[in-house]
Amino acid sequence: MQIYRLLTEDDTAAFCHKVSGAISKGWALYGDPQYAFDHANGVMRCAQAVVKEIDGDYHPDMNLGQQ
Template identity: 65%
Template sequence: MKLYRLLTEVDDAVFCHKVTAALNKGWELYGSPTYAWDAKEGVMRCGQAVVKEVPGKEYTPDMKLGQQ
């Protein structure tokens, strides 16, 4: 089964650490990062899609993807 997550965060070191943690748990980058201005908060936000192949599992909507 292939899992998909979109990691998002303010454009700072926290975002980089979030992506690095996912990579070290076996997730792989999927596509290019994205950036958008959050007018409500007055900050830039980053996003990066990641995917991971997980053998022997079946997807359910209550699955905690970050714990896979």
């Protein structure tokens, strides 16, 4: 089955590291990255969806970051 995550972070190297880390664990990019200005904090925010094929069934209590 395929599971989905949305990775978010301020527009810094931390975002790139987060996405790179997910890719290194078998996650695949899903769609284009998105950027938006966070007016409350005065920073750009990034988001990237990722997907991964896993064995078994989805459960809402899964820790997707550990998959």
